[in-house]
Amino acid sequence: MNTEILGVIFMYLAMVGLAIPLGKYIAKVFKGEKTWLDFMAPLERLIYKLSGIDPTREMNWKQHLKAMLTISVIWLFYAFFCLIFQGHLPLNPDHNPGQTPDLAFNTALSFLTNTNMQDYSGESGVTYYTQVFVLMFFQFVSAATGIAAMMVVVKAMKDKVTDKLGNFWDFLVKSVTRILLPLSFVVAVILAFNGTPTSYKGKDTVIGLQGDTVHVSRGPAAAMIGIKQMGTNGGGWFGTNSAHPLENPNYLANMVENISIVLIPIALVFALGYYLNKKKLAWVIFGVMTVGFMSMLIPSIRAEIGGNPAIAHLGISQPGGSMEGKEVRFGAAASAYWGITTTVTSNGSVNAMHDSMMPISGIGQMFDMMINAFYGGVGVGYLNFYVFIIIAVFISGLMVGRTPEFMGRKIEAREMKIASLIALLHPFLILVGTSVASWVLVNYPNINWATKPSAWLNNPGFHGFSEMLYQFSSASANNGSGYAGLTANNIFWNFGTGLVIFLARFLPIIGPVAIAGILANKKFIPESAGTLKTDTVTFGIMIFAVIIIVAALSFFPALTLGPIAEHVSIK
Amino acid sequence: MKTYLLPSIKITVVLLVLLSGLYPLVIAGIGKFTPGQGDGVTVTYKGRVVGYANIGQKFTKDQYFWSRPSAANYQADAGAGSNKGPSNPDYLKGVEKLIDTFMVHNPTVKRGEIPAELVTSSGSGLDPDLSPAGAGVQVARIAKVRNLPAAQVEKIIADNTEGPVLGLFGPSKVNVLKMNVALDELKK
Structure with a gap:
């Protein structure tokens, strides 16, 4: 078997092999059991003491949300201010200017929400201060917030009738000190030894062998890349993200980064099983997610290895597959694997330019983000899946004439309404966003804006439409990857996707x-004979069907106009 | 809201010190012990730094191995891919032009032997590598210009080729800058 395929298989198996024990560990952390990272306890106590927090005070679901929203508002203002005035702040060796208000709005929201869509380039659009003290900081705390939110839901499922759902600050801090920081540290050190820069020195200027002068951007990138992958953030130090040879220096580094992308999302599924003592349910969820993942992955790898038929038409050879937008050190298979893993999770980092990939890969990547629940993000991915579970329980309950119950609680009209609204919000945002963009582009291509809509797209025809559809899918899925050909740093896109x-x-x-709080x-x-069992293969198929029906019916027409049409027409 | 405001501000400051202050400093400290001391690994020729090992350079002269085409023109402070879609007609015309240029400079190479990587641009615009095949089709040209036996040029490729990780995972690659330094070193 060829070494590129073998590399992909190894990455997947290694990831699952690490995710299961990690899940067990995470469950222990939140149960308060002993773990080998207990030496962090004094640090945590110091954090609570300095912040004036009592981590043992239990909160109900409304108090959790209030704490989360309050701190989010503070973070948002802090980021917005720093990004606008970064030109005057310290740690700016390359003398980069402040961001425009619309770009700062987009960037601040994007990193606050774990999205990491980047309408700027890391080399010129931010400073070392904003990279480290705003963006990387958000990469930690937004992921920790996601885990904290998931823990509220999971805890609500565990205990019998209760109001006490743990402490938000405790979940937040422990997610950082026990999970995200140690894992990011390991990745950062591995990257440093493979050639990723760690020092705070600014740009270097060298004269190359052929006599050309080159300026090489650097900076403390390794630390950020660790958490960027572990926290399903995806925002890179450099503009071209993990395609950049300093951000992702070789195939070994690529394997480590790619395993990190999916590691915590899958570990959390197993953590749920260990925490609730419902291992079978965890395996059902993992199974459904894996079937969805594989059905996107295999066609994408085949398409990229097979090469671009339009290039084959020019009479040259494609021994490495389709190479436009890809790096030689990764090859086509590992680029396709990354493309699917980064979109099934809400990561959004890239090691090859998605805009130049085959339309089959485009279908997979966009569909992943439209479903947004196969593996999902750190914490939040599971919440999306939870919504689908609630809907599936309700529908199958009606079908077989049993009371819809999940984890010993009746699902009634109120919960169902919330779940349906959340499930419909995602298609609504993507399709309305794309429609508005298309409408503006068609009707006002030359309107008097700084960036005219006619200059938005980098490619004509179906692919051009895909660029817009991808951007809104990525925004709504909080993914952050992009068809980078789209000219996104202007008021329309900064504000539209930011919202x-x-x-x-x-x-x-x-x-x-x-929902969890109400339940x-x-x-x-x-449980009785009349209960619908949720940890069975049958129910797994039911969840899968609900996901496919909700997503396929909402998104198939849009996909037809973009990547599907391109696939059919490419010769 | 007020109950949460003060703890929110305080914990933000504390976590900033830990995550944005200490953590990257510790990584930078460890970085001092890595190749390149955390500043990036450089390549020297005749005592002069001629580039970064991991950052691709533009090579267009016939006496050197050419790098892949780059949408960023190898500007290492503004890397970029072309972001051209696979079906874009203008893009395909551009590829056709690159094929023609390559054939003019490498008259002994047949069209079907040109690997796609030599006429497509990388994702970063800074790809430092070629596949051994991508270097191999340039041997005849370089040997002729430098007046070297082809075997000697092929040996440079072989010496600089890095195989898959553990011999099992990923593609083989060869660093263009290192090969070109090796070529210049032959002149001594």
Whole structure:
């Protein structure tokens, strides 16, 4: 078997092999059991003491949401201010200027929400201060917020009738000190030894062998790349993200980074099983997610290895597959694998330019983000899946004539309404966003804006439409990857996607947390013969069907106009 | 809201010190012990730094191995891919032009032997590598210009080729800058 395919298989197996023990560990952390990282406890106590927090004070679901929203507002203002005035702040060896208000709006929201869509380039659009003290900081805390939100939902499922759902600050801090920081540290050190820069020195100027002068951007990138992958953030130090040879120096580094992308999302699924003592349910969820993942992955790898038929037409050879936008050190298979893993999770980092990939890969990547629940993001991915579970329980309950119950609680009209609204919000944001953009582009291509709509797209025809569809899918899925040909740093796109990013983060957290909080207050009904079993293969198929029906019906027409049409027409 | 405001501000400051202050400093400290001391690994020729090992350079002269085409013109402070879609007609015309240029400079190479990487641009615009095949089709040209036996040029490729990780995972690659330094070193 060829070494490129072998590399991909190894990455997947290694990831699952690490995710299972990590899941067990995470469950222990939140149960408060002993772990080998207990030496962090004094540090945590110091953090609580300095912040004046009592981590043992239990909160109900509304108090959790209030704490989360309050701190999010503070973070947002802090980021916005820093990004605009970064030109005057310290740690700016390359003398980069401040961001425009619309770009700062987009960047601040994008990193606050774990999205990491980057309408700027890391080399010129931010400073070392904003990279490290704003963006990287958000990469930690936004992921920790996601885990905290998930823990509220999981805890609500565990206990019998209760109001006490743990402490938000405790979840937040422990996610950082026990999970995200140690894992990011390991990745950062591995990258440093493979050639990723770690020092704070600015640009270097060298004269190359052929006599050309080159300026080489550098900076403390390794630290950020660790958390960028572990926290399903995806925002890179350099503009071309993990395609950049300093950000992702070789195939070994690529394997480590790519395993990190999917590691915590899958570990959290297993953590749920260990925490609730429902291992079978965890395997059902993992199984459904894996079937979805594989059905996107295999066609994409085949298409990229097979090469571009239009290039084959020119009479040259494609021994390495389609190479436009890809790096030689990774090859076509590992680029396709990254493309699917980064979109099934809400990561969004790239090691090859998605804009230049085959339309089959485009279908997979966009569909991943449209479904947004196969593996999902750190914490939040599971919340999306939770919504689908609630809907599946309700529908299958009606189909077989049993009371719809999940984890011993009746699902009634109120929860169902919230779940449906959340499930419909995502298609609404993507399709309305793309429609508005298309409408403006067609009707006002030369309107008097700084960036005219006619200059938005980098490619004509179906592919051009895909660029817009991808951008809104990525925004609403809080993914952050892009068809980078799109000219996105202008008021329309900065503001449009910024708004979508904001709505698509906070509503899907509030919804499931509310459902879980309401369910936790209901009477607990012990399992009986009349209960619909949720940890069976049959129910797994049911969830899969609900996901496919909701997503396929909403998105298939849009996909037809973009990547599907391109695939059919490419010769 | 007020109950949460003060703890929010305080914990933000504390976590900033830990995550944005200490963590990257510790990594930078460890970086001092890595190749390149955390500043990036450089390549020297005749005592002069001629570039970074991981950052691709523009090579267009016939006496050197050419790098892949770059949408960023190898500007290492503004890397970029072409972001051209696979079906874009203008893009395909551009590829056709690159094929023609390559054939003019390498008259002994047949069209079907040109690997796609030599006429497509990389994702970063800074790809430092070629596949061994991408270097191999340039041997005849370089040997002729430098007046070297082809075997000697092929040996440079072989010496600089890095195989898959553990011999199992990923493609083989060869660093263009290192090969070109090796070529210049033959002149001594």
